[in-house]
Amino acid sequence: MLIRQLFDKNSCTFTYLIGSKDKNSIIIDPVLNNVDVYLTLINQLNLNLVYSLETHTHADHISGSGELRNILNCDSIVGNESGIECASKFIEDNEYLTIDDINIRVLYTPGHTNDSYCFLVDSIKPGALFTGDTLLIRGTGRTDFQSGDPSKLYDSITNKIFTLYDDIEIYPGHDYNGFSKSTIKEEKNHNPRLNLKSKKEFIDLMNNLDLPDPEMMDIAIPLNENCGLEK
C-alpha cells in the first residue's frame, strides 16, 4: 500500500493519496489549486482514482473533489452531516470503505465542525489515522465557527481517537510548524491542548483562542458546499 503526503503551501493543508496493491486509489482532502499536480502523480503512479474523500467542509481552501470527479469520474464522499448535496456518496460513523487491500474505518469526530470525520486505515501496521482538523500535531482544529463545539471536540479526541491503539500513526489535515506525522501515544502525552487538561480546561482554552477568521472562509465554504465547483 502506498501513502503519499502532499502539502499545499498556501493553506498549509495536507492532502493524502493512498494507493492499493492493485493500483486503485483514494485521495483525502484534495485542494482545487493542486488538481493538476494530483492528476500528474496519479497518472505517473498508474493509479485509478476511486474515491475523493473529505474530512469535513473546509473553510481555508477550496476542495478539488468536484473537479477530480468531473475529470476522473471518481466518487466524491462526504459525511452525512455535511449537507453537501452534490456529493456522490455519504458516510457515517463506523462505516467501512474498502478498496482492494485498503480498509478504511470511518470515525465521526464532531467538534472542529459538525461534519468532521477521521479515517482509520487499519489494514496496515501500525495503522494510519487521517485526522483532518480534529487532531493536529501538538494542536487541534479550532471550534469557533461552522457549528464548532469544544465539548464535542474534547469527546471526539479523548473518547474516540485516544482509545485507539497507541502506535497508530496520525496524519493531520494541516501543519503549520514543519511536522509531518505523529502517533496516538505522542499526542496523548504531548499535545498541549489535551494532556493533563480536564474537559472544562479544554473548553475554556478553546473558547478564548481569539483567532482571526480564515482568509478564504467566505469564499471557500459556499464553494465547498458545492464540491468546490462554481455554481
Next chain:
Amino acid sequence: MLIRQLFDKNSCTFTYLIGSKDKNSIIIDPVLNNVDVYLTLINQLNLNLVYSLETHTHADHISGSGELRNILNCDSIVGNESGIECASKFIEDNEYLTIDDINIRVLYTPGHTNDSYCFLVDSIKPGALFTGDTLLIRGTGRTDFQSGDPSKLYDSITNKIFTLYDDIEIYPGHDYNGFSKSTIKEEKNHNPRLNLKSKKEFIDLMNNLDLPDPEMMDIAIPLNENCGLEK
C-alpha cells in the same frame, strides 16, 4: 524504526530524525533555526541523539549540527571532501554507519557539490535513501557553485542511485512543490531532468538553468564550514 520528516518553511529544507528501536537516533541536515523544535521532539520521543549527519555543505540554510553537538554531545558527521575541520567524524564512499537496528550505507554522490553524499538506510524494507540535494522529487540540485559539476551529478544519479533497487523510497533534502517522498523507480521514469536524457543533454540543461544565487549563500557557506557556529 522511526523516520520523521521535518520541514523548514524558510528554505524548504527537509530534516530527518531517524530513531532506533533502542531509542538511539540520527538527525540528517538539521537547520539551526529549528534546533529548539528538534530538541523538544527528541526529548518527547525519549531519544538519545548519536549523530548529526550532513548530506553536504549547505548554501541555503545554516546547519544546526554544531549547536546540537554542543547541547546533546552527539557527533557531527560530514563527508571527507567537505574540509569542515570542526566536524567530529568524517565519512567516505561505501562506509557504513550502524546504530542498533539502523544500518546506513554511505554513498558519495558528487555533482551538486563536491562533498555531496546520499545515505541509504538498508535495514528497513523497501529501504530509504536520503538524497540531500543530489536527487530531488522530479528534479535535481543545481550545479553552478561549490564545485558543482553536472557531469559528476549525472554519473552519481545514473550510476549510483538509479542502480539501486527500484522500490527504495527517496527522501529528498528539499521540496518546493508539496511532495514528501518518491521512489527510485518513479524518478527513473518521471524525473524530467533525467528520463530519456543523454549525459550531454543533462549537462547542457544544467549549464543553462540561469538561477539566482541562494539568498543566504554568502552567510550560510562560511558558517556551515564551521558546523553552523559563529567563529
